[in-house]
Amino acid sequence: MSEVIYSESLTDQNLRGKVVVLTGGAQGIGAATVKLLHSKGAHVFFGDWDEAKGLALQQSLTDSSSSSSSGSGSGGSATFRRVDVRNHDQQLALFDDALSAHKNIDVAIQCAGVVEPGGWFEPKDLNLDTVRTDPVPLRENIEINLTSVLLFSRMALAYLSSSSSTSSSSESKSSSFSKSIVLTSSIAGITEAPGLFAYSSAKHGVVGTMRALRRFGPEKYGVRANVICPWATDTQILAGVKAAWEKQRMPMNTPEDVAKMILQCAADEKVNGRAVFVAGGRGYDTEEGIDRTLPEWLGKENAQVFLKGQEILGLGGDWVNK
Ligand SMILES: NC(=O)c1ccc[n+]([C@@H]2O[C@H](COP(=O)([O-])OP(=O)(O)OC[C@H]3O[C@@H](n4cnc5c(N)ncnc54)[C@H](O)[C@@H]3O)[C@@H](O)[C@H]2O)c1
Numbered sequence: 001m002s003e004v005i006y007s008e009s010l011t012d013q014n015l016r017g018k019v020v021v022l023t024g025g026a027q028g029i030g031a032a033t034v035k036l037l038h039s040k041g042a043h044v045f046f047g048d049w050d051e052a053k054g055l056a057l058q059q060s061l062t063d064s065s066s067s068s069s070s071g072s073g074s075g076g077s078a079t080f081r082r083v084d085v086r087n088h089d090q091q092l093a094l095f096d097d098a099l100s101a102h103k104n105i106d107v108a109i110q111c112a113g114v115v116e117p118g119g120w121f122e123p124k125d126l127n128l129d130t131v132r133t134d135p136v137p138l139r140e141n142i143e144i145n146l147t148s149v150l151l152f153s154r155m156a157l158a159y160l161s162s163s164s165s166t167s168s169s170s171e172s173k174s175s176s177f178s179k180s181i182v183l184t185s186s187i188a189g190i191t192e193a194p195g196l197f198a199y200s201s202a203k204h205g206v207v208g209t210m211r212a213l214r215r216f217g218p219e220k221y222g223v224r225a226n227v228i229c230p231w232a233t234d235t236q237i238l239a240g241v242k243a244a245w246e247k248q249r250m251p252m253n254t255p256e257d258v259a260k261m262i263l264q265c266a267a268d269e270k271v272n273g274r275a276v277f278v279a280g281g282r283g284y285d286t287e288e289g290i291d292r293t294l295p296e297w298l299g300k301e302n303a304q305v306f307l308k309g310q311e312i313l314g315l316g317g318d319w320v321n322k
Contacts, residue, residue: 004276004283006260007267014177014267016041017075019102021095021159023085023152024112026053028235029184032255033109033262035061038076040263045098047083047091048112054080085112085148086140095159104163107266108156109182110149115237116141116198138198145202149183150209153225156181157213161221178269180224181217182262183210187231187277190286203229207275211287214273216315224272226265229286230258231279251280 020037024030025046031053037044038061048054058080065073081097083090098105117137119125160179188196189203206227213225232238232245233253245252261276261283274285295303313319 001284001286002288004261004264004271004274004285006264006283011260011263011267012040014269015107015263018042018106018177018266019098019104020044020107020109020266021098021105021156022046022109022111023083023091023094023148024048024110024184025080026050026057028111028237029230029233029255029258029262030109030111031057032259033111034078036256036259036263038065038078039074041074041076042107043077043079043098043102045079045081045094045101047081047085047094049082049084051082054082085110085152086143088151091148091152091155095155099159099163105156105159106177106179107182108152108160108180109184109262109266110152111184111262112148113145113184113186113237114141116196118195121197141198142202145199146205146209149202149206153181153183153209153213157217157221157223160223176269177267178218178224179222180226180266180272181213182265183225183227184262185210185227185229185275187229187279189227190229190275190277210273210275218272219315224269226271226274226276228258228261228265228283229275229277231277233258233278253278253281257281 015037020042022030022034022044023046025034025044026048027050030046030048034044034046034057046054058078061078065077079097081094083094085091095105120135120138183206185206186203187193188200189207193200207229210225210227217223217225230253232250233255234242235255238245258278261278264283265271265274265276273287275287276283277286294306298306
């Protein structure tokens, strides 16, 4: 399993002056990512449906920039917009904010996500009467955790490829940088997640979105794609199981640990097509192992034929209905 190592110097060098669009930035992992990007001198346009927390973060970062003694600030900026990611136009407006301010977008990061409400799958809740109720909260969960992510990725391809990188900007000193999308899935997107039905389905889908993009994005748009798969991370999402986790001294990420992996994927032009499992503050690419052991889990002959089939499909141009 290959470890993904966070590089302070690479992220400093490659993210300074870069323009970043991010969803789910008002708290938790998203907020930690906004703060870290801002400290590196990036211009972050972040959206969230929690307006109070989003505006408070924008204010505190703006205050910290202006209170630092002249010239010593990071040079970064943070701009908030209220966005419900289920709303296509609101996600678009976030990209438009960034593009109209800087004529360019370099990185698109999706962090917005919610756990699902319980009560839809337990035998005590599910019978021939209750099954007649359309489980709208489960549909909404999929809409937030998967549908909006697919739409966000589609927008990112269009906006990121419509302008050239800020490497020509006087602010940016990066010598080797390429644009990218960083999505946030979960360990629940790689393995089973007890009690999480819609969430797990959606998070597997987010890994699928990254896989759909990992060849297609770089070849057709010059945009890389990676996905972060955190294990337990100390945010409000974990509240229900935090005590049990801590009692057993299980590994726990801080939101900043996960933010560092997001920045590493954004900054390193060599990183593409990875699913970075983050546990106890360290990141490991699970895709490398899955690809390398293909003959073991698919069978040697199947693997050979499968890879030939992938070659025939290429980037999929003949596959989809036109
Ligand atoms: N905390 C963990 O243990 C953990 C583990 C694996 C994956 N994740 C994933 O990490 C991401 C960040 O989660 P977190 O732990 O920081 O939780 P969090 O609740 O602290 O942050 C999620 C953010 O997304 C925002 N959001 C939710 N729905 C939205 C919507 N419809 N429109 C706009 N904004 C919306 C929330 O307001 C919040 O600011 C999520 O995608 C989550 O599924 C978290």
